[in-house]
Amino acid sequence: MFLRWGGAVLIVAAAYYMGLDKAKALQVRSSVLNQFQYSLGMLAMEINYGLTPLPTACKSLSNKVKAPVNSFYYSLYSKLENGAAKSMQEVWYMSLEEKKESMFLEKADLDILLPLGAVMNLEDRKGIIKHLYLAQAQLRQAFYNAEEKRQKMARMYIYLGLLGGMLLVIILI
Numbered sequence: 530m531f532l533r534w535g536g537a538v539l540i541v542a543a544a545y546y547m548g549l550d551k552a553k554a555l556q557v558r559s560s561v562l563n564q565f566q567y568s569l570g571m572l573a574m575e576i577n578y579g580l581t582p583l584p585t586a587c588k589s590l591s592n593k594v595k596a597p598v599n600s601f602y603y604s605l606y607s608k609l610e611n612g613a614a615k616s617m618q619e620v621w622y623m624s625l626e627e628k629k630e631s632m633f634l635e636k637a638d639l640d641i642l643l644p645l646g647a648v649m650n651l652e653d654r655k656g657i658i659k660h661l662y663l664a665q666a667q668l669r670q671a672f673y674n675a676e677e678k679r680q681k682m683a684r685m686y687i688y689l690g691l692l693g694g695m696l697l698v699i700i701l702i
Contacts, residue, residue, distance in 0.1 A: 537702065542694070555683050558635070606625045638671055641668055645664055
């Protein structure tokens, strides 16, 4: 008897935590988009006013932004310093591919961020800054959409996990 109830509690708890995990992913994505928006503005400032070389700017950004975006910029910095790739586009792409799972980025988010690697190869500083500000505006809209989705869906995922676990227990009993 106690074994049945113990199993039921474990099933409900596991389903509930699955819902919490899904809700947490929505929250992390919103936070990441906000951090990228902030960091691209900082990068534009570093390039425009500070005339900072890109590896140094990436290292500086890795100290200024929160996780997991800071690990993306540190990855950029280390790959640029080690000469891990031939172009900035390759380094940008490799770093995004490494970190996209931990940042819960969707395809639309990557469609905004991936082209920035090619832009960084430009010699024209003003062109780079223009593209950074454009990406920042696009990320702002993506952040608002992600935040709206989080507000609508997070509670639903939690309740769905809890109720799904209860339904499974009822079916199994």
